[in-house]
Amino acid sequence: MxxxxxxxxxxxxxxxxxxxxxxxxxxxxxxxxxxxxxxxxxxxxxxxxxxxxxxxxxxxxxxxxxxxxxxxxxxxxxxxxxxxxxxxxxxxxxxxxxxxxxRERERQMEASRRELVAWVSHDLRTPLAGLRAMAEALEDKVVNDQETVSEYHHRIRVETDRMSQLVDDLFELSRINAGALQLTLSRVSLADVVSDAMATTAPLAARRGVTVTAHAGDWPVIMAGEKEITRVVANLLVNSVRYTPPHGTVQIDAAVQAGEAWLAVADTCGGIPETDLTRVFDVAFRGERARTPQPQEDTFGGGLGLAIVRGLVEAHGGQVRVDNTSVGCRFEVRMPLAPAAGRDGTRRSPPIGPAEPTRTSIPSGSVLHQ
The missing domain is CATH 1.10.287 (Helix Hairpins)
Incomplete structure (x- = not known):
């Protein structure tokens, strides 16, 4: 023992x-x-x-x-x-x-969902209240002079467009988050996509006095859903035009690097605060806490455009990022190249000509002067 x-x-x-x-x-x-x-x-x-x-x-x-x-x-x-x-x-x-x-991501997503519901409710309630007031005024003949009646009709159309776009964005975002987005992949030329986006954004750029330019040279051909990638480029371009002050510029560039295509939209907005750089792609983030729509007609949307961009790009297996530059910020999208797209995966941008009068193509060094 x-x-x-x-x-x-x-x-x-x-x-x-x-x-x-x-x-x-x-x-x-x-x-x-x-x-x-x-x-x-x-x-x-x-x-x-x-x-x-x-x-x-x-x-x-x-x-x-x-x-x-x-x-x-x-x-x-x-x-x-x-x-x-x-x-x-x-x-x-x-x-x-x-x-x-x-758990942290789930907590953030739940907080984002609650915030989104609150913000969307506000964004819908505000124009609905205005629509109801204008409709009652027209119905009760409170206003009867032609100029005011025409203005009311114009405002009703504007607010209706605002709500329609918000509903469309919510539907698209719900499809992305639910994994219900079905992509029909095909060879898509970024030259055509950027050309269409520039033509669509031209009226907005004209109202805001912003010059939109496209780079000279070859444009990559990628494998993507044409509808989805068109929305990605359009959302990025519209976002840059909205936040660029008058007499500013928005530059679109694209090239092939390391076996993949990249497209960049750079503006002269003055830059994004460093604390907000990681949040610009969050749902309903607008860079400000106020949710009251501004009185311009080009402020449609509920802060969902960049969130949709990230969702669509990641659904294609690509990446999107944003960085500050000396004069503004630069959004960059990287996407897979289309197979057998030529020796370098690029395509020369077609010149403007009478053969396609309905399409605004991108010639070498083209500029939209506003």
Whole structure:
């Protein structure tokens, strides 16, 4: 019985000494990664067992050969235990980090959904109240002069267009978030897409006094859904035109790099605050907390355009980002090239000519002067 007590004391003493060293190490490493903490804990656990066995074996006055056999066996078992424990520890740490990130993302998405519902309700309630007031005024003959009646009809159309676009954006965003977006991929020339987007944005740019330019040279041909990529380019272009002050410029560039196509829309808006750069693609983010629509007719939308851009681009397996420049900001979209699109995956932009009078094509160095 006395021998057993001594063995227990030897093992307890050796394990306690290793445990104290391990606790001190964990205190010094408390600001390090969780993986390092798990590795240290495993090392301390195995080392305490090895130290206890080694102390007991030494106290038992084993022969040199027997002591060597015991130590080799224990060290081999310790090495296997550490290898297995470290592998599963890394997996556990990764799963723990992923779980925390998933919960945080879910919390952010839920907060974003609640915020979106509140903001959309406001964006719908405001024009609806105005429509009702104008409709009642027309119905009750409160206004009867032709100029005012015409203005009321104009405002009703404007507010109706505003709500229609908001509903369309919500529908598109719901399809993206629900995974119900079905893409019909085909070879799409960015020259044609940008040409259509410039023609569509021309009236808005004219009202705001903004010059829209397209680069000279080759335009990539990508594999994408034509309708979806057209909306991506149009949303980016409209967003840049809206936030560019009068007499500013919006430049569209595209090229092939590292086996993929990129398209960039750069403006002279003055830049985006650094704190907002990571939020510009969030749902309903407008860069300001006020939700009251501005009195211009070109302020349609509920802050969903860039969120739709990100969703559509990622659905194609691409990426979108935004960076500040010295005079404004630059949105860049990267998309996969179309197979067998030529030696460099590009296409020369067609010149303007009488053969296609309904399409505004992009000639070399074309400019929309407003």
């Amino acid at each position: 006395r021998d057993l007590i001594l063995i227990a004391l030897y093992a307890l003493g050796a394990g306690t000494l290793v445990g104290l060293i391990g606790e001190l190490s964990l205190r010094l490493l408390r600001r390090r990664s969780i993986i390092l903490h798990i590795c240290v804990m495993l090392t301390v656990t195995v080392a305490s067992v090895v130290a206890g066995i080694a102390a007991v074996a030494q106290a038992m006055f084993l022969s040199a050969h027997d002591l060597q056999v015991v130590l080799i066996t224990v060290l081999a078992s310790a090495a296997v235990s550490l290898a297995v424990g470290t592998t599963f520890g890394r997996r556990l740490a990764a799963a723990s980090v992923w779980s925390v990130q998933a």
